[in-house]
Amino acid sequence: MPDLLVKPKGTSGKVHDITPRSAGWGYVGFGLYQLQPGTTVSEETGDREVILVLVEGKATIVADDNNFGELGDRMSVFARAKPHCIYVPDNSNWSATATTDCTLAVCSAPGKGNHPVRILSDIGFEKRGKGSNTRYIHPIAMEDSDVADSLLVTEVFTPAGHWSSYPPHRHDEDNYPDMTYLEETYYHRLDPAQGFGFQRVFTEDGSLDETMAVADGDVVLVPKGHHPCAAPYGYDMYYLNVMAGPLRKWRFRNHPDHNWIAERDAG
Secondary structure: OOOOEEOOOOOOEEEEEEOHHHHOOOOOEEEEEEEOOOOEEEEEOOOEEEEEEEEEOOEEEEEOOEEEEEEOOOOOHHHOOOOEEEEEOOOOEEEEEEOOOEEEEEEEEEOOOOOOOEEOOOOOOEEEOOHHHOEEEEEEEOOOOOOOOOOEEEEEEEOOOOEEOOOOEEOEEEEOOOEEEOEEEEEEEEEOOOOEEEEEEEOOOOOOEEEEEEEOOOEEEEOOOEOOEEOOOOOEEEEEEEEEOOOOOOOOEEOOOOHHHHHHHHO
């Protein structure tokens, strides 16, 4: 199995290039560009659909011959403003020219040609959890929005000293409606940037059990199992999730030893 903790390659250009082949799975891809003003990047989508997420900064985006002009107004991801995002279908192309320092995420999964290129403007905001399990969500493209063929994309803000993706849960069986098989990536950011967080990826039978200290800019792969995160006191955590599998639905099961927490909080 490939290493689950993926460090960025450098500080400029395409610093992450996670493909199904490199991850050893079948669906999710994740790329990340760190761009300076005036830099242009472009890609063909091939047989994959893409959601471009302007994590930070501004860029002019052209996709499938549609010029969307300059997008992006969140200069720091920790401002918690909603991101600007573009959906690009399979068999298309896109380009981005940074107009400021810019962090651009490229989320991809198999496409089926059912959705047009467009700005994803209807991004909500959710508060989830209680106490030190409270976190804040921007559901960019989850299953209640019919905006993609395969992709599920969301971003999460976890305050310092809080837990997230908790209680531990998994979505690694193709057994709808009880559970769906979804591969997942976590792109982590920390504030202040010299901070660290923790993520554990583990199965109930113990065949996989890795606990990782994540730094600002790291990506964690979740091929299976439970995958909670923790943000230490003093450091806020952000992550961008990309999920995909054979069915575009998010059905998970909490760890049986820890499900009592969810049951108590639901009461």
